[in-house]
Amino acid sequence: MIKTYKILVSGQVQGVGFRPYVYTIAIEFQLKGTVSNNEIGVVVFVSGEEKNIQQFYQKLINFPPPVSKIQDSSIDEIEFQNFDDFKIIPSEKGGKLNLPLTPDFAICEDCVEEIKDASNRRVDYAFTTCVNCGPRWSITQTFPFERINTSIDNFPMCEDCLEEYTNPANRRFHSQTNSCNKCGIQLKLVDNLGEEVYFENIFKTISNLLLEGKIIAIKNTSGYLLCCNAEDKNVVQKLRAKKNRPNKPFAVLYPSLEQLKNEVVLNAKQIKSLTSAERPINIILLKNYSGKVALQSVAPNLNQIGVMLPYTGILQLLANELDFPIVATSGNMHGSPIISENTEALEKLKDVADYFLQHNLKIEHPQDDSVLKFSNKFHQEVLFRRSRGFAPNYLNISVNSKEKILAMGAHLKSAISFFPNENLYVSQYLGNLDNFDVYNRFTETTEGFIQLFEQKPEVILVDKHPLYQSTQFGKELAYKYNAKLIEIQHHKAHLVSILGEYNLWNERVLGVVFDGTGYGDDTNIWGGEFFEYENKKLERIGQVEYFDWLLGDKMSKEPRVSLFALASEEMKPILEEKFSPSEIKNYTYLKSQNKLKTSSVGRLFDAVASLLNITDFNSYEGEAAILLENSILDYNLENCKSYCEVNLKGFSAKEIIQNIYKDIEEGENKDQIIANFLFTLVKSIIVFSKEKGFDKIVLSGGVFQNTTLVDMLLELVPDEIKLYFHKELSPNDENISFGQLMYYLNIK
Numbered sequence: 001m002i003k004t005y006k007i008l009v010s011g012q013v014q015g016v017g018f019r020p021y022v023y024t025i026a027i028e029f030q031l032k033g034t035v036s037n038n039e040i041g042v043v044v045f046v047s048g049e050e051k052n053i054q055q056f057y058q059k060l061i062n063f064p065p066p067v068s069k070i071q072d073s074s075i076d077e078i079e080f081q082n083f084d085d086f087k088i089i090p091s092e093k094g095g096k097l098n099l100p101l102t103p104d105f106a107i108c109e110d111c112v113e114e115i116k117d118a119s120n121r122r123v124d125y126a127f128t129t130c131v132n133c134g135p136r137w138s139i140t141q142t143f144p145f146e147r148i149n150t151s152i153d154n155f156p157m158c159e160d161c162l163e164e165y166t167n168p169a170n171r172r173f174h175s176q177t178n179s180c181n182k183c184g185i186q187l188k189l190v191d192n193l194g195e196e197v198y199f200e201n202i203f204k205t206i207s208n209l210l211l212e213g214k215i216i217a218i219k220n221t222s223g224y225l226l227c228c229n230a231e232d233k234n235v236v237q238k239l240r241a242k243k244n245r246p247n248k249p250f251a252v253l254y255p256s257l258e259q260l261k262n263e264v265v266l267n268a269k270q271i272k273s274l275t276s277a278e279r280p281i282n283i284i285l286l287k288n289y290s291g292k293v294a295l296q297s298v299a300p301n302l303n304q305i306g307v308m309l310p311y312t313g314i315l316q317l318l319a320n321e322l323d324f325p326i327v328a329t330s331g332n333m334h335g336s337p338i339i340s341e342n343t344e345a346l347e348k349l350k351d352v353a354d355y356f357l358q359h360n361l362k363i364e365h366p367q368d369d370s371v372l373k374f375s376n377k378f379h380q381e382v383l384f385r386r387s388r389g390f391a392p393n394y395l396n397i398s399v400n401s402k403e404k405i406l407a408m409g410a411h412l413k414s415a416i417s418f419f420p421n422e423n424l425y426v427s428q429y430l431g432n433l434d435n436f437d438v439y440n441r442f443t444e445t446t447e448g449f450i451q452l453f454e455q456k457p458e459v460i461l462v463d464k465h466p467l468y469q470s471t472q473f474g475k476e477l478a479y480k481y482n483a484k485l486i487e488i489q490h491h492k493a494h495l496v497s498i499l500g501e502y503n504l505w506n507e508r509v510l511g512v513v514f515d516g517t518g519y520g521d522d523t524n525i526w527g528g529e530f531f532e533y534e535n536k537k538l539e540r541i542g543q544v545e546y547f548d549w550l551l552g553d554k555m556s557k558e559p560r561v562s563l564f565a566l567a568s569e570e571m572k573p574i575l576e577e578k579f580s581p582s583e584i585k586n587y588t589y590l591k592s593q594n595k596l597k598t599s600s601v602g603r604l605f606d607a608v609a610s611l612l613n614i615t616d617f618n619s620y621e622g623e624a625a626i627l628l629e630n631s632i633l634d635y636n637l638e639n640c641k642s643y644c645e646v647n648l649k650g651f652s653a654k655e656i657i658q659n660i661y662k663d664i665e666e667g668e669n670k671d672q673i674i675a676n677f678l679f680t681l682v683k684s685i686i687v688f689s690k691e692k693g694f695d696k697i698v699l700s701g702g703v704f705q706n707t708t709l710v711d712m713l714l715e716l717v718p719d720e721i722k723l724y725f726h727k728e729l730s731p732n733d734e735n736i737s738f739g740q741l742m743y744y745l746n747i748k
């Protein structure tokens with residue numbers, strides 16, 4: 001008997017080839033009806049044999065298109081409807097957006113093949129995409145994900161493209177980003193005065209310029225990249241000087257996986273990540289590196305580099321002409337947001353880049369490349385920056401609240417979260433709000449979210465720190481939208497963010513939050529905290545014993561100041577090498593008068609780095625901690641010892657520094673001291689957890705970007721205690737906005 005069913009599918013189902021796929025399998029099972037996008041996802045009406053409909057549904061749900069992510073689906077019989085055929089019907093905006101947005105997808109294998117095939121009509125076309133690949137969030141103006149709602153709508157399809165778009169047998173059937181050489185986006189190469197440069201093959205020309213030692217600003221589909229030959233030490237140094245970025249490592253784009261494999265050893269997880277649809281930068285440990293990258297300039301003093309593979313047609317076509325890896329770093333001045341407009345790029349980067357590869361596709365949501373690292377021993381994934389490919393969805397969570405909630409996040413690594421409907425969105429990484437341009441992008445992004453979802457926030461969550469720009473802007477918005485304003489303590493937000501990621505609300509959990517700084521409930525600066533979570537309540541049950549917070553911001557920029565705060569009288573000769581006599585006099589006085597205290601583990605790392613003469617000054621955030629981790633490639637647990645006693649209140653940073661000092665005096669080698677230091681932190685966590693009877697530990701805060709520490713935890717924590725590391729979010733302050741939201745919804 002012929003019946004009619006209504007099928008609803010929600011999740012990441014728009015802009016991923018879902019409707020054409022539904023069409024194809026509906027035909028396969030001889031069904032008639034319609035498929036369309038709506039504000040919730042995809043809605044299908046089918047009439048046909050009951051058996052066929054059920055098979056159709058099973059196939060749809062179990063074998064969906066490759067880049068889709070189904071969250072929920074339903075199938076219900078409805079009153080019989082007679083259809084003449086099966087049709088894709090255009091979306092109608094019937095309500096407010098209530099579905100995940102679609103992130104950008106890296107260029108797929110089929111499209112890579114087409115652009116290098118001389119017989120294909122898309123040969124050399126840099127914006128070749130299909131239903132499985134291409135920019136999405138970058139070009140999204142509004143919803144649903146239809147061409148008219150994106151910036152690609154400025155390029156009407158030619159006859160050939162339209163033919164593909166309307167042909168069910170074509171792999172670009174209903175591809176919203178469809179375009180070609182004839183009708184699509186145009187590239188233009190200009191010098192730094194904006195004069196167009198003549199060329200025969202634009203990517204060949206760029207490849208030659210790179211080889212000559214030129215710096216090229218390349219407008220990609222998610223923002224500008226600054227590129228130069230990674231094997232040419234001089235040009236990399238030049239880029240550093242011009243970008244005002246002395247030491248922070250650059251990412252390197254390899255032309256192909258084969259070339260990358262020739263130079264570094266990759267494990268299966270890294271290969272999978274580097275070739276995934278998200279295609280993030282992977283930080284790879286280098287052992288016996290034999291390639292030609294100018295390492296000391298690309299990643300000064302490090303034995304690791306961030307690498308990536310081409311993820312757009314532009315980068316792929318360039319890669320096809322390259323036989324060397326290139327530096328590919330966000331197009332901006334140090335600390336500013338990634339640039340996405342041609343005029344702004346020329347204006348701001350004219351003294352940095354020699355040439356600019358421009359195009360005329362408008363980028364609506366500029367995004368940096370995402371960055372992650374797998375730990376060396378146990379391959380635990382740690383996200384360092386969550387942006388292109390991952391943003392702006394946060395799936396796999398169900399939030400029950402009728403309120404529209406906006407969370408403003410932290411300050412140094414800002415990102416916002418918004419719960420405007422039944423979905424939760426976490427923005428791309430936005431940067432350090434001390435920078436004026438970043439602040440502007442932050443406010444634009446926040447207002448942009450409010451407009452996109454057509455939902456005014458009713459509750460606004462901010463950090464307790466009164467001076468965070470995000471807190472101040474949150475207060476302005478609360479006034480503007482007449483919303484309830486709630487302050488949430490920084491480290492509690494960290495802890496709760498990971499409870500949220502694993503849905504641990506019904507468990508008793510030890511929360512360990514180690515990071516740089518955050519404003520504490522007692523107005524001291526926290527950063528080494530133990531919390532107990534149980535039954536919707538949080539309690540701070542331990543901490544790193546307070547030590548002096550000196551000289552404000554200078555303390556995070558100069559590791560030697562942390563050492564000064566923690567040093568005993570005995571260490572005076574060491575301090576005398578690091579400070580002038582007048583500094584010592586002034587700082588000693590300040591210390592004697594000081595009232596502001598800290599429990600920051602980030603500053604403890606700084607002090608250790610200074611004491612070991614690894615660095616006394618940070619040129620970028622977290623440099624000392626990164627250099628410290630980088631100093632040891634491996635460790636042997638049998639030789640490790642702990643530098644402090646753990647009591648029921650926590651442990652003492654001063655004691656650790658004092659014992660490290662003793663070891664230095666006794667001639668212990670540096671690598672062993674660093675291993676001991678990490679071992680000390682791990683032991684402290686284990687002892688504390690056992691004393692208090694926990695069998696679950698969640699770990700959050702920037703310190704847990706240290707993958708050696710992560711490995712040691714995984715190795716040393718006994719099996720009966722379960723460890724939780726962040727999954728989809730970074731352990732650093734990027735997770736704060738998500739944590740604020742989780743706190744508001746779940747903590748009494």
Ligand SMILES: [Zn+2]
Pocket residue numbers: 107108109110111112128129130131132133134
């Ligand atoms: Zn494709």
Ligand SMILES: [Zn+2]
Pocket residue numbers: 157158159160161162179180181182183184
């Ligand atoms: Zn065309």
